[in-house]
Amino acid sequence: MRVREGLARRGMSRQQLADAARISLSTLEKALSGQRPFTLPTLVRLEAVLGLPLRGAGAAGATAQASKELGAYRREGVDWLVGTYLTLRPSFERADAVYAYLTEIAWDDGANHLVFKENARLDAAFAQRGVVSMPYQSGHIYLVTNENGQFRLATLNRPSIAGHMFGLLSTLRADRGGRLTPTATAIALLREANVAQATLGQIVKGQPAFEAYRAALDRICDEEFGVLLR
Numbered sequence: 402m403r404v405r406e407g408l409a410r411r412g413m414s415r416q417q418l419a420d421a422a423r424i425s426l427s428t429l430e431k432a433l434s435g436q437r438p439f440t441l442p443t444l445v446r447l448e449a450v451l452g453l454p455l456r457g458a459g460a461a462g463a464t465a466q467a468s469k470e471l472g473a474y475r476r477e478g479v480d481w482l483v484g485t486y487l488t489l490r491p492s493f494e495r496a497d498a499v500y501a502y503l504t505e506i507a508w509d510d511g512a513n514h515l516v517f518k519e520n521a522r523l524d525a526a527f528a529q530r531g532v533v534s535m536p537y538q539s540g541h542i543y544l545v546t547n548e549n550g551q552f553r554l555a556t557l558n559r560p561s562i563a564g565h566m567f568g569l570l571s572t573l574r575a576d577r578g579g580r581l582t583p584t585a586t587a588i589a590l591l592r593e594a595n596v597a598q599a600t601l602g603q604i605v606k607g608q609p610a611f612e613a614y615r616a617a618l619d620r621i622c623d624e625e626f627g628v629l630l631r
Contacts, residue, residue, distance in 0.1 A: 402483060402508055404433060407451035422446035435484040435564065436594065467514035472536040479515060479535065482506055482542070482560070486590035487599045488519070489614050493574050493584070498605045499614040504544075504590055506533060517544050521601050527575075529553055542566065555588055558626050564592030565617075567626035585629065587621040 408418060415433070419426040424443055431437045439447070444455050465476040485505045492498035502522040509516045515533035522528045531546035531553070546553040557568035570588040573581040593599055600610040621627050 403453055403455055404447060404451065407447075407453045411451070418447070418450060421450045431594075434594065434596075435481055435592065465508070465510070465513045467535075471514050471532060471534045474515075474535050476508055476513075479508070482515065482533070482535075483508060484564075484592065485520075485596050486566070487593045487596050488588065488590050489618055490570060490588045491586050491618065492603050493586075495603065495605065498603050499611060499618065501599065501601045501604055501610070501614060502528075503596065503599075503601070523602050541568070556627070557588075557590060560592070566590040567617075567621045567624075569621070569627040569629070587618045587627060587629075589617045589621065591617060 404418075407413075408415065413421075415429055416426055419429045422429075422443070423446060428437075428443065432439045432443070439455075441456075447453075448455050467474050483506055485503055488502050488504040490500050492500045500523075503520040504517055505520060506515055506517045508514075512532075515535070516530065517533055518530035519528040529544075529546045531544060534543040534545055535541075540559055542557045542559065544555040544557070551573075553570075553572045555568060555570045557566040560566050567587075567589050569585055571583075571585050574584040576582050600608070604611050604614055606615075622629060
């Protein structure tokens with residue numbers, strides 16, 4: 402996040418930063434997406450170019466810690482979770498479709514905890530944002546929206562080796578006449594190398610991305626990342 406902030410403040414592109422720091426664009430992209438850690442030499446070069454402290458106590462928020470209610474996790478212990486995820490869930494409108502959009506997880510320096518927000522949703526008016534809770538007791542990650550006492554909750558497993566998270570979403574579905582119905586469904590957050598090029602929107606059977614998206618959602622119950630009881 403500090404590197405992204407430095408790029409924004411200086412109006413630099415990632416390619417310009419990579420060239421100035423004498424690192425490959427691929428190395429920079431993988432580090433910024435969480436696929437690999439920044440090495441010490443890379444951090445030193447980035448600090449010199451951006452003029453920002455990125456290591457140890459000198460880095461802003463390096464010792465920041467979330468509240469006990471959110472799991473008391475420390476910033477340096479959750480950097481691996483920061484990034485943008487391809488998010489999949491069954492469509493509420495069509496039984497033969499998967500709904501795909503983006504979820505960004507980032508550290509909020511002012512609030513001292515992780516936050517999330519949804520982007521690129523067809524129904525942008527219903528895009529969610531909220532806090533990330535990560536208690537050590539359950540070993541799960543919770544994306545919590547609380548708007549004036551109205552809750553929405555995604556309960557996810559810790560990321561796999563590939564960085565993917567699977568779980569269940571509890572929310573309200575808007576039905577005819579504006580009626581809201583409590584709904585629970587499978588949800589997957591996938592760490593994709595080319596997330597910006599992912600197919601988004603309502604993906605129906607027959608479209609190229611449908612089978613892969615449907616398979617990712619089927620894993621949730623098939624492999625018991627979540628259980629739906631009736």
